[in-house]
Structures are given as structure tokens and as C-alpha cells.
Amino acid sequence: MRAQFVFQEIWIGLRRNLTMTISLVITVAIAMALFGTGLLIKAQVDKSQSFWNDKVEVSIFLCAKTSSNQNCARKDVSDPEKTELKKLLDGRPEVSKVVYEDRDTAYKRFQQRFASSPAFVSSTKVGDIPDSFRIRLKDPKEFEKVAEVVRGKPGVDAVVNEQDILKKFFGILDGLQWAALLIAFIQVVAAVLLVGNTVRLSAFNRRRETGIMRLVGASNLYIQMPFILEGAIAGLIGGMFAAVLLVGSKIYLIDQLRESVGFALELGWGSVFGIIIFSICVGVLLCAGASFLTLRRYLKV
Amino acid sequence: MIHFDNVTKVYKNQNRPALQHVNVAIEKGEFLFLVGPSGSGKSTFLRLILKEERPSQGHVHVAGKDLSRLSNWKVPHLRRRIGCVFQDFRLLPNKNVFENVAFALEVIGKPRRFIQKVVPEVIDLVGLEGKGHRMPDELSGGEQQRVAIARAFVNRPMILLADEPTGNIDPATSIGIMKVLDRINRTGTTVVMATHDAAIVDAFRKRVVELEDGRVVRDQSRGVYGQAY
Known part of the structure; x- marks a missing residue:
């Protein structure tokens, strides 16, 4: 051709x-x-x-006086309750890492993340974000299993899955x-x-x-x-x-x-x-x- | 070379057959006139040889091969061994004489050097020496038909089919065309020419097959066109 x-x-x-x-x-x-x-x-x-999926975390917010959740009865979470929860979470096979974050650290992180909107930051003060356990899961899909165990336990205010936002x-x-x-x-x-x-x-x-x-x-x-x-x-x-x-x-x-x-x-x-x-x-x-x-x-x- | 074995052809949506029980044997090197009025089946006869149509009944053999057993992808190879000339020349208006003839070789993938060598020879053979660069619209009808014959013959076919090649040409020029076809026939190529032109048939005294309503009514060697016309 x-x-x-x-x-x-x-x-x-x-x-x-x-x-x-x-x-x-x-x-x-x-x-x-x-x-x-x-x-x-x-x-x-x-x-x-x-x-x-590697970064996503589950936050377990703990009771604070300002919380409206009945489970908390307007009291801060106590140290024995925290220890109990930590032990519980560490024992779960789905959990790969548990970090405790107190309200000061949480506020600092919040400030950093929203540094670009100062008005928003100034309207918030320390304590608005309560103490929390931040949990990394081995598989993000197993969120419900962990949430079920923790929900309703003394000292737990709310369980939030960041994945829902994503x-x-x-x-x-x-x-x-x-x-x-x-x-x-x-x-x-x-x-x-x-x-x-x-x-x-x-x-x-x-x-x-x-x-x-x-x-x-x-x-x-x-x-x-x-x-x-x-x-x-x-x-x-x-x-x-x-x-x-x-x-x-x-x-x-x-x-x-x-x-x-x-x-x-x-x-x-x-x-x-x-x-x-x-x-x-x-x-x-x-x-x-x-x-x-x-x-x-x-x-x- | 060409054998029609009890061939009948009925076109779709037509009651009357175009050809009926046709038996014709054409030998290698023969020159055959196919005569008869319009609609008598001359063109169908030629189209069957090219396998442009298939017979409804019977078999057509070309060069010893039964065309009904020839697979479609081999049809181009059959057509390479058959040259065709028509009443309306069918030249490409945007190509000159040389290019028109070369086209037939280009599209079957012949190498350029071969084309450069062979095309001028054929142009000389049909009597168009030195006119290779003319465009078709600069040529007379007779010259255009010579180009068409050159294109049909350039690949040295075994068979040359001509469908009313002198139909658009005045009688004096027609004789020149016939001489070219005769020259080609003398090289051993079988020529089948369908025509209305009584004068030419009578003058050449070759084999004549006459068709009427799709039937062969006459098959004469050294025949004439016939008294009826």
C-alpha cells in the first residue's frame, strides 16, 4: 500500500x-x-x-458542664470515667490509635484551622469544644461498631464521625x-x-x-x-x-x-x-x- | 476463458428475467460482439462476468473458476484480471491522462517504478503519444475513450469487457477505437464487446452473440449485426 x-x-x-x-x-x-x-x-x-481514609478520625466528645445531653447531667467528665473509656477503646480490635485531647489543645487546633476567619475564632472560647478521644480506625467503615459500644457510657456526650462530613x-x-x-x-x-x-x-x-x-x-x-x-x-x-x-x-x-x-x-x-x-x-x-x-x-x- | 452454464438472472422486484438459460463459451483470445436491443441483457451478461451480480440459476466460470464459489474477498483479485471500458469513459476529471491510467495501478498497490515504466507504454499503445499531461476535458471523445482503454489494459488483463465503447463517439473515430481493441485482442487478451453499432460489427466479422429478451437467439462466428436493425 x-x-x-x-x-x-x-x-x-x-x-x-x-x-x-x-x-x-x-x-x-x-x-x-x-x-x-x-x-x-x-x-x-x-x-x-x-x-x-488514612486521616479520618472518630471523635468521642466527653461531657462538659455546658453540654445539653442528659447523659452528662451538666457535669464535667470525671477522671475514672475517662480511664474506663480509654481502657474500653484500647480493647477494641477495630481501633488502631486513641489520642486524648483536652479542651485547651482542641481550642488551639481550632484556632489554627480557622485562622483565616478571625471573627469566627473570637466568638469561640476555650471550653466550647469539650475534651475528647480522637480515634483512628483500622477500617473507617467499622465506625458503627465502635460508636455502639461507646454511646451512652457514663461521661460520653457525642460520637462524631468525620467521614460523614467528607x-x-x-x-x-x-x-x-x-x-x-x-x-x-x-x-x-x-x-x-x-x-x-x-x-x-x-x-x-x-x-x-x-x-x-x-x-x-x-x-x-x-x-x-x-x-x-x-x-x-x-x-x-x-x-x-x-x-x-x-x-x-x-x-x-x-x-x-x-x-x-x-x-x-x-x-x-x-x-x-x-x-x-x-x-x-x-x-x-x-x-x-x-x-x-x-x-x-x-x-x- | 468465460463459460455461461445455463445462466438465468432475475433482478429483485422484476418479473421478467434479464437473462434466461444462457449457454455461451468464450475461448481464450477470442473477440466477441454481444449485440441486441436495449434491455436485452447485454450489461447483465458483462456484470455477471465481473461478479457484480450473481446468477439466480446456473454458473458462470471465468478462467476456470466457478464465480459462485469465489469468496467475496477474492473478488478484487478476479477484477484485476479483467479490464473494463464503458460508454461514458469514467475518467477522473481532476487527474491528467498519465494519472488516470496510473490510478488503476496505484490502487492495487503497484510500486512507483513499475508504474513509471508501464503507463507510458500503454499510453503509446492506445495512440496517445505525448498527451500524458493533458486533462480529460482537453481531449476529444475518442481520445478520452483511448485513455479509458489504456486504464483497462494497463494491468495486462486476460479479459477486456467493453460496454458500448463507441456509443458516444462518431463513426470515423470509432474505427480508431476498434483498431485499438483489435490490437489488444492480438496480444492474446479475450475481448467481449457489447454494442449497438451495426457498421462496426459488420466491418469486423468476428463472432457475434445476439441476445433478445435475455435469450441467446444467435451465436455465429464471423457474423454480422443482423438484417432487422
Whole structure:
């Protein structure tokens, strides 16, 4: 097969229906950008989730005079109660680490964390956050088992699972991811139809050539190759635009989101490029496949 | 070379068969005129040889092979050994003479050096010396048909099929075209030519097969076109 001849045919084909090619490139670019963004969000979520799973803690807040919980009877937790609880928690197989945090330490940590909103900090004083046991679980899913044991024990005010708070963040991200993938899917449908139309036009424009090719005994592969490559090249160009959009989406969407939500881990450029290359491959295969299927209908060999 | 063995062809959605019980044997190196009015089945006859259509009944053998047993992916290889010429030339208007002829070799993957060597030879053979760079619209009808013949013959086929090759050409020029086809026939290529042109058939005195309503009504060696026309 002579490459120069094939590429010449492709170039003629793409140039002849330039407007179709442009719209195809744009559609593929948007479809693949959204598809890639969905994957980026998913990668970010996966990465953050495993990161947070290591960090997430269960806090067991202990009774204070200010507590409204009846279990506490408006009294501070006593030292024997604390010892008893510590012993209980240490004995649980699900627990990997128990740290006692008194109200002073808790207040300092609070100050640090919300240093950016001084009004909020100044409206809070030592003692608003009670003493607590901060527990690291071996498996964050086993929260309920531990909570059940501790709840209602003398001196325990409330049991809070930090994971519940994170779940909301991840819920939002999950929503975003699916929205992106859904729109990407619709765009993919549009792209496939456009490829079909472009190839049909192309086959019609070149019916003389293909007729002669058939007649002189060109193989099916030879006759179909320019059309399939035409689709693939449009897909490739679209994919490259998508790559640019994906870099933008990483900088302006994922990184912004990460900063505002407080994800600890940045998604590395390595995985971004992996997703970009994957998206381009999907775009190219999609267009080539759609061309091939259309050809079976419109180019009888 | 070409054997029609009791071939009947009925097109879909048509009651009348295009060919009925046709038995024709064409030997290697023969020159055969296929005559008959429009709609008598001449084109169907040619299309069956190319396996562009399949017979509804019977078998077509080309070069000793039963076409009904030829798998689809081998059809291109069959067509490489059969050249085709049509009434409407079917040249590519955006390619010059050389490129039009070379196209037939390019698309079957022949190397460039081979093409550079063979194409000018064939252009000379059909009598278009020095016109390789002309575009089709700069040529007369007769010259365009010569280009089409060059393209059909450039791969040295065993068989040349010509469907009304002189249909669009004035009688004086037609004789030139016939001389080219005769020259090709003398190289050992079997030529089957469907035609309406009584003058040419009468002048050449080759084998004549006449079709009428899909039946062979006459098969004469050294025949004429017939009194009825």
C-alpha cells in the first residue's frame, strides 16, 4: 500500500467537506474534553478518598458542664470515667490509635484551622469544644461498631464521625463527575452521527474514484482505508483540542475545586497526561469505528 | 476463458428475467460482439462476468473458476484480471491522462517504478503519444475513450469487457477505437464487446452473440449485426 497515495486521498476528502470536518472536530473535542474531565474528577476523588481514609478520625466528645445531653447531667467528665473509656477503646480490635485531647489543645487546633476567619475564632472560647478521644480506625467503615459500644457510657456526650462530613464533598464531586460523563456521552452520540454523515458525504463525493477502484480490483481495505483514516484524523485533531481543554480543566476546575474544598493531595500531571492520552485514543477509535460502520452501509464493495 | 452454464438472472422486484438459460463459451483470445436491443441483457451478461451480480440459476466460470464459489474477498483479485471500458469513459476529471491510467495501478498497490515504466507504454499503445499531461476535458471523445482503454489494459488483463465503447463517439473515430481493441485482442487478451453499432460489427466479422429478451437467439462466428436493425 502506498502511503503517499492514501494520504493524498485523505487530504482531498477532508478538504472537500471542510465544514463537516470542522464541526466534527469541534464535537469530538468537546466530547473528549468532558469525558476526560469526568475521568479527572474521578481520579481526584479516588486519590483524595484514600488519602482521607488514612486521616479520618472518630471523635468521642466527653461531657462538659455546658453540654445539653442528659447523659452528662451538666457535669464535667470525671477522671475514672475517662480511664474506663480509654481502657474500653484500647480493647477494641477495630481501633488502631486513641489520642486524648483536652479542651485547651482542641481550642488551639481550632484556632489554627480557622485562622483565616478571625471573627469566627473570637466568638469561640476555650471550653466550647469539650475534651475528647480522637480515634483512628483500622477500617473507617467499622465506625458503627465502635460508636455502639461507646454511646451512652457514663461521661460520653457525642460520637462524631468525620467521614460523614467528607461524604458530602465526595457526593458533590460524584455528581459533577456523572454530569460530565453524561454530557460527554450525549456529545459522543452526536459525534458518531456526524462521523456517519461526513463519511457518507465523502463517499458520495468520491463515488467516481471508488467506483473505478472497485472496477480495477482494489482491495476493500484499500478502498475503505482513506475514509476510515479521514475519520480517525478528524478524531485525532479533535482529541488534541480536547487535550488543551483538559489542561485548562485541570488548572481551572480541579485545582480550584481542590483548594476551595481543601483536598490535601494534588492530582499529578502524570495522571492528567495519562487521561489525556486515553481520551485521544478513545476519540480516534470512536471516529474510525463510526466511519467503518457507516462505510458498510454506503460503500458497497 | 468465460463459460455461461445455463445462466438465468432475475433482478429483485422484476418479473421478467434479464437473462434466461444462457449457454455461451468464450475461448481464450477470442473477440466477441454481444449485440441486441436495449434491455436485452447485454450489461447483465458483462456484470455477471465481473461478479457484480450473481446468477439466480446456473454458473458462470471465468478462467476456470466457478464465480459462485469465489469468496467475496477474492473478488478484487478476479477484477484485476479483467479490464473494463464503458460508454461514458469514467475518467477522473481532476487527474491528467498519465494519472488516470496510473490510478488503476496505484490502487492495487503497484510500486512507483513499475508504474513509471508501464503507463507510458500503454499510453503509446492506445495512440496517445505525448498527451500524458493533458486533462480529460482537453481531449476529444475518442481520445478520452483511448485513455479509458489504456486504464483497462494497463494491468495486462486476460479479459477486456467493453460496454458500448463507441456509443458516444462518431463513426470515423470509432474505427480508431476498434483498431485499438483489435490490437489488444492480438496480444492474446479475450475481448467481449457489447454494442449497438451495426457498421462496426459488420466491418469486423468476428463472432457475434445476439441476445433478445435475455435469450441467446444467435451465436455465429464471423457474423454480422443482423438484417432487422
